[in-house]
Amino acid sequence: MQSHIRFTLNGKPASVTTDGDRPLLWVLRTDLGLTGTKYGCGEGLCGACTVIINGEAVRSCQTSVKDVSGKTVMTIEGLAAGAGVHPVQKAFMENDALQCGYCTPGMIMNAYALLRKHPRPTTAQIIEGMEDNLCRCGAHNRIVRAIQAASKDMEGGL
Helix, strand or coil: CEEEEEEEECCEEEEEEEECCCEHHHHHHHHCCCCCCCCCCCCCCCCCCEEEECCEEEEHHHCEHHHHCCCEEECHHHHCCCCCCCHHHHHHHHCCCCCCCCCHHHHHHHHHHHHHHCCCCCHHHHHHHHCCCCCCCCCHHHHHHHHHHHHHHHCCCC
16 A cells, blocks of 8 residues: 655655555665665665664664654765765775675664764674674674774764
């Protein structure tokens, strides 16, 4: 059944008319043209599709679009302010915390949410917080270093 769903997307009002049970991932990619959020496993296990909903990291492949009605959604495209990049994005680039890059948007969004909860995370908190985001290229050590660098660069401010 078609529903008209309104929400805030990357700081701007958004609305779609679609089947409310469709996964948010496909609405973002297909209907709204925001292809930074990736399809990985489709089961909510890999983290490639991670977006931020009301400040929390959420798997968009397992979230119905009706569930974001009235909420705030941020994708990788909305993380940077203006023409610059967010400190987490900058740290990932500077620390080579990506290889093929496919998992990177989800990693960055999950790291952003982690740093919102723990502005000065320990290595153990980073490892635990990022454990459910998978990288098949094996960049995990560089990802940990990037999150540590972003934490220092941001000095607790997002």
